[in-house]
Amino acid sequence: MSRLPTVTLRVPENTESDGREPSPDNEGALHSSFCQLIEEQSSLVAGAIEMELQERGREPSALLPPPHPMATTGLEPEQGEQHPGYATTLRILANMPSRTIGRSRGAILSQYYNRTARLRRRSSRPSLQQLSLTARSSLRHYDLESDPAHSTLADKQSLLELLSLPPAQRSHMLLEVPLSLEEKRSLRRQLSQKRSTPGLRAHSADPTSPCAWCQDCIVLGCRTFWYRFLALVHTAQPWHYALKQIGGRFGSSVLSYFLFLKMLLMLNIFSFLLLLVFVVALQAAYPPAVASPRPFTGLEFLTGAGSFTHSLLYYGYYSNTTLNDPSASSPSGNTSPPRATQLPYNMPLAYVFTIGASFFATCILLMYSIYHSFGKSYHVGSSTGVLAIKVFCAWDFKVVQRRSVKLQSENICTQLKELLAEQRLRSCPLSLPQRLRHITVLLLAWLLALGTVLGCVVAVHYFSEHMHVQEQGAAAGSAWQQEGVLLALPLIVSLLNTLMPHFYNLLAAWEKQDSPGAEVYVAICRNLLLKMVVLGLLCYQWLSRRVVCSAKECWETCVGQDLYRFVVMDFIFTLLDTGFGELLWRLILEKKLKSKQKPEFDIARNVLELIYGQTLTWLGVLFAPLLPAVQVLKLLLLFYIKKTSLMQNCQSPSKPWQASHMSTVFITLLFFPSFLGAAVFVSYTIWSVKPSETCGPFQGLQTIYQTLKVWVELLEESNPNIAWFSWIPQYLVENTIFLFFLTGVVLAIIYLNIHVLRGQHRIIRLLEEQIANEGEDKRFLIRKIRSIYEHKEHCA
Amino acid sequence: MGGSSSLLPQEALGEYQANPFQHRICHVFSTSEDGDDSMSFEDFLDMLSVFSDAATSDIKSRYAFRIFDFDDDGVLDGKDLEKLVNCLTGQGEEARLSSIEMEQLIRNVLEESDIDKDGTINLSEFQHVISRSPDFVSSFKIVL
Secondary structure, three states, X not given: OOOOOOOOOOOXXXXXXXXXXXXXXXXOOOOOOOHHHHHHHHHHHHHHHHHHHHHHHHOHHHOOOOOOOOOOOOOOOOOOOOOHHHHHHHHHHHOXXXXXXXXXXXXXXXXXXXXXXXXOOOOOOOOHHHOXXXXXXXXXXXXXXXXXXXXXXXXXXXXHHHHOOOHHHHHHHHHHOOOOHHHHXXXXXXXXXXXXXXXXXXXOOOXXXXXXXXXXXXXXXXXHHHHHHHHHHHHOOOOHHHHHHHHHHHOHXXXXXXXXXXXXXXXXXXXXXXXXXXXXXXXXXXXXXXXXXXXOOOOHHHHOOHHHOOOOOOHHHOOOOEEOOOOOOOOOOXXXXXXXXXXXXXHHHHHHHHHHHHHHHHHHHHHHHHHHHHHHHOOOOXXXXXXXXXXXXXXXXXXXXXHHHHHHHXXXXXHHHHHHHHXXXXXXXXXXXHHHHHHHHHHHHHHHHHHHHHHHHHHHHHHHHHHHHHHHHHOOOOHXXXXXXHHHXXXXXXXXXXXXXXXXXXXXXXXXXXXXXXXXXHHHHHHHHHHHHHHHHHHHXXXXXXXXXXXXXXXXXXXXXXXHHHHHHHHHHHHHHHHHHHHHHHXXXXXXXXXXXXXXXXXXXXXXXXXXXXXXXXXHOOOOOOHHHHHHHHHHHHXXXXXXXXXXXXEOOOOOOOHHHHHHHHHHHHHHHHHHHHHHHHHHHHHHOOOOOOOOOOOOOOOOOHHHHHHHHHHHHHOHHHHHHHHHHHHHHOOHHHHHXXXXXXXXXXXXXXXXXXHHHHHHHHHHHHHHHHHHHHHHHHHXXXXXXXXXXXXX | OOOOOOOEOHHHHHOOOXXXXXXXXXXXXXXXXXXXXXXXXXXXXXXXXXXXXXXXXXXHHHHHHHHHOOOOOOOEOHHHHHHHHHHHHOOOOOOOOOHHHHHHHHHHHHHHHOOOOXXXXXXXXXXXXXXXXOOHHHHOOOOO
C-alpha cells in the first residue's frame, strides 16, 4: 500500500438532509472531503469495536469519560444515547495525535530524531513516498493505535531512524528522550541487536573501520568523564546543604536572597584576589619606612583609624616609586645584596591598572549575569496568562517539610483568590470619585516619600557640617572623644537607612496599591532613591573636601577611613535590624499577642541592603585596596547570621514573588545605579582630581591619569618602533568622537531589536489565529463524522 | 532503598514527602505491571533524574503534564484542572475555593491557555504556557 494520503471526493447528498448543523459553506458543491477516509475508518471501526469490548475488561483506564460539559467540541451528548458510533468517535478523539504525542513511544522517538537531525544539520528524513506506514504523528491518523501490528511497525520504523544516526548522537539522543529507564535499556538492546545483523548494515551510515569505532569510543568516554566531573563539581559547591535546607523550608523566593549574597561574595573574592596578587602582596614585601607606628587599641576595628592608618588597608601606605629597582638606592642606606634576577615593579602603574582591571572584569561579569538571567526570565508575549501560569507553575516541589507545605498551600490559595478578585474588580471598574480618591492618595504618598528623601539629605548635610566643627573642637580632647566624633556621621546615615524602609512599609499599607507586584516595585524604588541620593551627597562631600577631611594632608587615606567606617557601621546596623526586626518581633508575637504567625522575611529590603553595602565597597576600592577583603568577611558572617535568624524567627512571605524575574531586577539594579555610579565616581577621581602631595602612589602628579600618559611617553622614548601605541590613548580614549560613535552603534542595535520584537509579536498573533482556525476545522470534522454515524444508524 | 529487584510501595514513599502530588508522581513514574504504583529502583532514578537540575524544560514539562493529567486521557480538561487546584490549595475546608471561584478560575485558565478552543489543554498548549514562566524549571525540582 503506497497510496498518497489526499483523496478528493464528492460528499453524498443525503448527509445534509437532517439540517441539524447549518454550515456557512455550500456543501452540495464539489470540494475535497474525507468521505472515503471516513468509509475506511468505519470498516476498520467495526473490527475495532470488538477489540475495544474485549479490552474494556482488561484496561479500565482506556475507557474514555464523556467530555466535560465545558468542552466545546460540539459533541454535546444527549443523555441515554449511547450508540456505538458515539463511543467510536470518542475513541478516535482519544487517539488524535495531539492527545497521544506525550505517551506514544514511536511518536516521542520520531520527534526527538527530527530535532536531533535538524540540530546536527544532517539531510532530511526519507520522503513520504518511500514510507508505507510511518510513525510520524502527522500521518498517524490513518490507523487506530489499537492495531498491534501497526504499533510494532511504527516502533521498527523509529528504530531504523535511530540506527541511521552515528553512535555518539544516538547515545546523546537516548539520554535526552523522555522515556523510562527500562524502555531506554530495551531500546539500546534492540539497537545493538539490529546493528549486529548484516542485512541492515547497508542502511547505517557509520563505516565499519576500526578508526571510526575508536573515535566513537573516545568521544563516549570523554562525555562520560565530563558528566562525572560536572556531578562532582555540583556537590562540591559551597553551602550546598545550607541552601538546600533553606529552599526546603522557605521555597525559591527566600532562596534567591541567599543566591544573590553568594554571587556578591564571589565577585568580592575575585576583586580581592586580583588586588592581593598585584598590589597588596608586593607592597607588603617591600614596606616603606613608617614614621612612628601608633599603639594598637581595640577601637581600630570600628573606626579604621589609629594604628590602621599607616597600614596596607589604605592608599597612603603605597609607595610612588618602582619597587626593587636596581638603579635606585634605598632611603635607609642599606644596599640589598645583588640577586640573580632583579624584577623592578612600577607600583603606581600597577595600582591604577589593577583597579581598572578589577572594575572592567566586574563589569563584564555583571553584564554576563544580566544577559543570562534576562534571557531566562523574559519571553516575547509573556505578559498575559497570569492565572494559568500561577496554577501550573506555582507549586514549588523543593519544599519538603510538612508545615511549610501547608503554608505554601495557604499562600497559593490566598494568591489565587486575590487574582480572581482583582479580575472581578477589573471587569467592573471604579466610579469616578473613587478613582480620584485613589489617585490623590497615591500622589500624597509619593510626595511624602520624596519629601522624606529630601529631608534626610538636608539632615545629613547639616549634620556632617556640625560634626566637622565638633571634630575640630575635639582635636584637643581624648582619643575616645576623637574616635567617637568620627563615628557619628556613619551612625546617623545607617540609622536613616534602617528606619526609613519601615516608614515606607507603613506608607504602602496606607496607600493600598492595586496589585502586590506594584507594591514591591514602589517599595524598591523609594528605598533605592533614598540610599542613592544620600550616597551621592556623601560622594560630593568627599571629592570637594570642603567639609570632610579638609584639614588632612593625606585626604585619600581619610576618605578611605570614612568608607571603612561606613561599611562597618552598615554591618552593625544590619545585625541590630535582624535582632530587633526578627528576633524581638517574633518574641513579641509569641508571648504577648499569642499568635502562631512569625514575622515574614522581607526579601526586597534585605537585598537592597546588600546592594548598598556593595556600592560602598566599590566606591572605596581606590582609597582602601583591602576593602573587598572586609566585605568578604562581612558577607560570610552575614550569611550565617541571616540563615540562623531565618530558621529560628521567620516564615516565608505570603505575597507572590516571581523569583527569577526579581533576581533579574536585582542584578540590573546592582549594575545600573550601583556599579555604574561607583565606576563614574572612580573614573572622575582618576581623571580630574589632584592627588595629595605627600602620600600615596600618585604624589606630586597633576592627576592619577597622568601616570598612564607618562608611561606611554616613556615607552615611546625607549623604543621608537612602537610609537603607534601612543595613538590608542590619544585618539580612542581622549577623543569624544569615538564615544559618540559607540553610542550611535548601541542605539542602532537597540532600535533594530525593538523592530524584531514587534515582528515576532505579529507572527505570534497570526499563528494563534491559525491554530484557532484549525480547532474550528477539527470541530467541524467531528460533527460531520457524528452526523454520518447517526445517519447510518437511522438507515440500519 | 534496596536493589533493583526490590519494590518501593507507595505508602513508604509517602513518609518522605508531604507533597500533595505524591500519588500522581508514583503513578506516572511507576512501570510495574501490577498497577499498584510501586516503584523499582530504575523508576526512582527516573523520578530523580526528571526532578534534577540537569533535566531540560522540555522533559520537565512533559512529565508535569502527565502528573497533572489526573484521568490519564492525554489532555487537561476541566475536571483535571479542578482536581489540580484542590491539590494546590490543600485539603482543609477553609482553604478551598468556592464553586463560583473555581468555575471562574477554570474558565480563565482555559481561556488563557486553550489556543485551538476545544475546551482542553493538550501537551503543546501546556508547554506553551510553561515556556512563558521562567520559574517553572527552578520550582519543578527536588534537591537531594
